[in-house]
Amino acid sequence: MNQRPNSLHAADIAYTMHPYTNMRLHEEKGPMIMSHGDGAKVYDTEGKEYYEALAGLWSVAVGFSENRLADVAYEQLKKLPYYHTFAHKSHEPSIRLAEKLVEMTPEGLNKVFFTNSGSEANDTVVKMVWFLNNGLGRPEKKKFLSRNKAYHGITIASGSLTGLPANQKDFDLPAIPVTHLTTPHYWKFAEEGETEEQFTARLLKELEDTILAEGPETIGAFIGEPVMGAGGVMVPPEGYWPGVAEICKKYDILLVADEVINGFGRTGKPFGCERFGFTPDILVTSKQLTSSYMPLAAIVVNDKVYDAIADNTAKLGTFGHGFTGSGHPVACAVGLENLKIIEEKDLMGNAERLEPMFQDGLRKFADHPLVGEVRGVGLIAGVELAKNRDTREAFEPAGSMAAKVVALCAEEGLIVRNVYETVAFCPPLIVTEDDLTEILARFGRALDRALDWAK
Numbered sequence: 149m150n151q152r153p154n155s156l157h158a159a160d161i162a163y164t165m166h167p168y169t170n171m172r173l174h175e176e177k178g179p180m181i182m183s184h185g186d187g188a189k190v191y192d193t194e195g196k197e198y199y200e201a202l203a204g205l206w207s208v209a210v211g212f213s214e215n216r217l218a219d220v221a222y223e224q225l226k227k228l229p230y231y232h233t234f235a236h237k238s239h240e241p242s243i244r245l246a247e248k249l250v251e252m253t254p255e256g257l258n259k260v261f262f263t264n265s266g267s268e269a270n271d272t273v274v275k276m277v278w279f280l281n282n283g284l285g286r287p288e289k290k291k292f293l294s295r296n297k298a299y300h301g302i303t304i305a306s307g308s309l310t311g312l313p314a315n316q317k318d319f320d321l322p323a324i325p326v327t328h329l330t331t332p333h334y335w336k337f338a339e340e341g342e343t344e345e346q347f348t349a350r351l352l353k354e355l356e357d358t359i360l361a362e363g364p365e366t367i368g369a370f371i372g373e374p375v376m377g378a379g380g381v382m383v384p385p386e387g388y389w390p391g392v393a394e395i396c397k398k399y400d401i402l403l404v405a406d407e408v409i410n411g412f413g414r415t416g417k418p419f420g421c422e423r424f425g426f427t428p429d430i431l432v433t434s435k436q437l438t439s440s441y442m443p444l445a446a447i448v449v450n451d452k453v454y455d456a457i458a459d460n461t462a463k464l465g466t467f468g469h470g471f472t473g474s475g476h477p478v479a480c481a482v483g484l485e486n487l488k489i490i491e492e493k494d495l496m497g498n499a500e501r502l503e504p505m506f507q508d509g510l511r512k513f514a515d516h517p518l519v520g521e522v523r524g525v526g527l528i529a530g531v532e533l534a535k536n537r538d539t540r541e542a543f544e545p546a547g548s549m550a551a552k553v554v555a556l557c558a559e560e561g562l563i564v565r566n567v568y569e570t571v572a573f574c575p576p577l578i579v580t581e582d583d584l585t586e587i588l589a590r591f592g593r594a595l596d597r598a599l600d601w602a603k
């Protein structure tokens with residue numbers, strides 16, 4: 149009989165297939181194994197301390213040691229560990245969390261549907277849009293509009309909405325009708341001599357031209373992250389979102405705000421759509437909804453969407469969609485307590501208050517020889533590295549410098565994430581000024597060390 153590996157490290161290599169990982173490289177390199185967390189920090193099994201400046205996966209708003217969430221989960225596990233929400237069944241945690249979400253999200257968003265993940269939520273949105281348009285007798289109104297570099301998840305439909313090559317190549321995606329438009333990122337995609345205003349106008353024209361070319365009667369919805377996250381933290385130019393909302397309204401196209409990262413204060417306002425001045429028909433949240441202590445996502449829709457879906461369920465006899473875990477009581481109880489903590493500790497206000505210090509602190513690196521652009525709002529930011537800032541020429545091979553900087557950050561005790569050429573920051577909302585000072589210092593040291601490496 150084969151001997152079982154006798155270290156966690158070897159067992160990980162032996163038994164685990166990791167998401168978003170070069171598996172052959174992993175066999176050589178092995179895992180970084182996390183042991184525990186404390187506030188904005190995590191510790192690996194070697195005892196090394198790291199500031200978690202990506203909040204896990206853009207998600208742990210309340211930090212890594214919030215006992216109130218552990219207690220509430222334990223109490224719910226003892227009282228009603230599981231029940232579903234199919235066929236008129238319900239339970240208090242999902243009812244109270246839905247009520248809370250309607251209260252917190254912008255005016256007009258009135259009904260909530262729960263899923264386990266952001267990807268499932270966006271798949272559900274696709275099916276809702278198809279279902280309601282079939283119900284309204286317009287079966288051709290099915291296409292989605294998205295953007296290059298968008299991230300909406302990895303399931304068949306949500307992975308089709310995503311606009312990143314790694315999520316589509318060799319997965320036979322996109323598999324649903326979707327058109328990807330230009331990424332609203334001025335520094336990267338502006339044409340020679342184009343002002344930001346002209347750039348916005350060009351993107352809005354592209355949107356309207358696309359709708360007219362494909363036929364407004366064929367387009368069901370436009371989906372976008374207010375600030376694009378996993379594609380590299382791209383902040384839209386002034387006027388972009390109000391313009392998109394106006395065009396969608398003009399052609400009766402539903403507007404979906406994917407706030408899986410943006411939601412609950414990340415951008416310095418409760419929701420990204422509020423920061424950028426638009427109201428969606430459908431708003432998708434996850435991540436900071438439970439601080440990722442439990443898997444949960446929520447879709448919040450307006451009356452127009454709800455009524456069209458509800459009418460069709462009356463016609464067909466049911467909404468033939470839902471997950472075993474839709475509105476899971478433990479996840480919802482944790483979500484509710486997490487939102488209470490966010491409110492009681494005014495963590496959304498904390499993000500707004502710390503924005504100048506954090507964003508200005510990062511912008512001090514804008515003149516660093518390795519940096520092309522620093523961008524961000526609230527407590528989310530991206531530092532894009534470039535060989536030549538003026539021509540936007542990237543380092544070769546693509547993404548190698550950001551990967552190096554991120555590896556050096558880890559040596560300095562800082563976890564951040566490389567997304568192509570960009571180093572992404574998204575610290576827990578509980579961070580203090582002192583935490584941010586230390587995060588910026590560790591990043592600065594890593595950047596300087598990368599400069600030596602680049603020579």
Ligand code: PLP
Binds near residue numbers: 205267299373
């Ligand atoms: N939408 C956005 C904006 C995201 O950032 C993510 C995940 O990073 C998703 C959807 C997918 O969520 P999940 O990983 O829970 O499926």
